[in-house]
Amino acid sequence: MPYTPSGFFCDRLIRERERRDGEGSLGKPLRFSGQDFTALKQECLQKKSLFEDDTFPATVESLGYKELGAKSNKVKNIVWKRPKEICENPEFIVGGASRTDICQGDLGDCWLLAAIACLTLYEKLLYRVVPQEQSFSEGYAGVFHFQFWRYGDWVDVVIDDRIPTFNNQLVFTKSAERNEFWSALLEKAYAKLHGSYEALKGGNTTEAMEDFTGGVTEFYEMKEAPKELNKIMKKALERGSLMGCSIDSLVPARFETRTTTGLVKGHAYSVTAVQECKHTTTKDSKVRLVRLRNPWGQVEWTGPWSDNSKEWTSLSKDEKEKLQHQNAEDGEFWMSFEDFKKNFTKIEICNLTPDALEDDKIHKWTVSVNEGRWVRGCSAGGCRNYPDTFWTNPQYRLRLLEEDDDPEDNEVACSFVVSLMQKNRRKERKMGANLFTIGFAIYEVPKEMHGNKQHMQKDFFLANSSKARCKSYINLREVTQRFRLSPGEYVIVPSTYEPHQEGEFLLRVFSEKRNTSEEIENRIEADHPVPAPASAVGEESEEDQKFRTIFQEIAGDEMEITANELKNLLNKVVSKNQELNTEGFSLETCRSMIALMDMDGTGRLNLQEFRHLWNKVKQWQGIFKHYSVEQSGSISSYEMRNAVNDAVMCFVSRPGYRLNNQLYDIITMRYANESMNIDFDSFISCLVRLEAMFRAFQAFDQDGDGSIRLSALEWLQLTMYA
CATH class of the missing domain: 1.10.238.10 (EF-hand)
Structure with a gap:
């Protein structure tokens, strides 16, 4: 939906001012809906009352707008209850947060739960999103809070602990431990961030991974995966990256259906480990294994290296302990790397910093973040197929100042990753919004135009082809790609595929070495107007x-x-x-x-x-x-x-x-x-x-x-x- 100048632009100025004051950082997150967790908790304790969140009330409006809307039969018997009304001794976290604490309910948000399962592998990341100082005993006031990365800023989301139930059972995400509630409350906070529970239906694991970390995601199609994919995955996990994978369902009617080997098509899985171990039967024989988790908390792979398969007999006791092998219907299982590649369609790796996974060295990257907007009739020019309007898209000047330390084939080049993310489309679903098909192109700026911050005109794009571009325009929240270009000055042009499509976006540029990126025409300047002199007497035309x-x-x-x-x-x-x-x-x-x-x-x-x-x-x-x-x-x-x-x-x-x-x-x-x-x-x-x-x-x-x-x-x- 279009914003009015008094709404969007004033909000943007406020956000820019907040950033100058340090707001939006991890240490000083923005208060979502203007709510201060500490102040609200203190107020409730003083009044000896439990918090009720009027910005995300326990009503059907918070459940959804269509399948979970007011006219749906699915919501008629849903009752919102606090954990103390569900069980006798509720706890926020029981015995540490783990991936088995996440079991999917009656909401199609496996993509979110797969990301939460990945998050539990790294305590530092987890407790950044899920603050630990929360409980149902000491200082309990019915108020909880969680932190998410949202389009360049960290935000603190406050909720009350009223959760949807049916027959005293949680309707949506739950833990294997009936008295543990951190995962259910995390899901509720994420639903509030996007407007409703129903807004979470369907998505990519990478979306939630990035919202938990502020990282950047790269995709690999198994058919086009590099030879060193196993090495890439192993190093990614060592560096704290989060990984998800899925099997495409070519037939919509068979979405989320089981294969004969227990895998589910159109379903998101977490990759939780990559290991290599030795057989006891053969001295030099090694096997590469991948551990995955199904967010359902059940339904596992039944092929080689599944929980009860004969392959485990070929491993020593020490190897089994290293792999933490156990026979349990908990949704987690091992499979060989070869079977993994054969059965899964794609893998998504969310890098906390976009390290160059293809080589052995860890690099430090710099990041530039730019907010932008496509406006119908002005700056929503569509892709290069529309030359009359393409040039009107927002343009960002990128300066690659230093080449990589370890050039490939003695080539002097700069490595960088461009990430284009469209904003708020999930939240605006109830108003009919869908994801746009988005992409970007990169053009080299001629040396004679270096330092010139003027918007590139139509003639420039008619006369010059792009130096690099994303592989394809696609209707995902984010399009990301890695590039290597010579040091110099470039223009990045993000766009929707079709012209006249209005929306906000975030453009991030990560580079191995120093870079700067800024929107062209990001300043307002003016000379003083000089009135035309009055005609002299006798000089009238x-x-x-x-x-x-x-x-x-x-x-x-x-x-x-x-x-x-x-x-x-x-x-x-x-x-x-x-x-x-x-x-x-x-x-x-x-x-x-x-x-x-x-x-x-x-x-x-x-x-x-x-x-x-x-x-x-x-x-x-x-x-x-x-x-x-x-x-x-x-x-x-x-x-x-x-x-x-x-x-x-x-x-x-x-x-x-x-x-x-x-x-x-x-x-x-x-x-x-x-x-x-x-x-x-x-x-x-x-x-x-x-x-x-x-x-x-x-x-x-x-x-x-x-x-x-x-x-x-x-x-x-x-x-x-x-």
């Missing part, structure tokens, strides 16, 4: 003389005109210009014109003020005609960027205005019609408002430092008259 005559007729003895009179005067002239195909200026536009040119504060224009205004209108009219769509009398909103850039040159003393992409977005939303076109009246109105607001700002910016401080009344006076 024939047109000036006609206007003086018309002006005198309308203005009368006072020689000043009102907004209504200005509207009549301008429309007499403009209506004669058939190329503009316009109904004339609106009264509102004429009021804005007077606000711009009214130097003496009378609310009217004198002849000199009007002449200055008319000179502007004539110049802007020429620009409008230049960019106007043939015979339409309007400008495409995608061309508005260039038209505005040309127009503002008319009222500055030298090339001056440099607007950022957020302003172009605002202009499009404010002035474009439903067909994403801008008519002449709206074009002039936009430019008048733009110049007026800059003039007002510069009047307040007396010390010239680029910032001003206004009271509420000053702000209202400034904006209401513009």
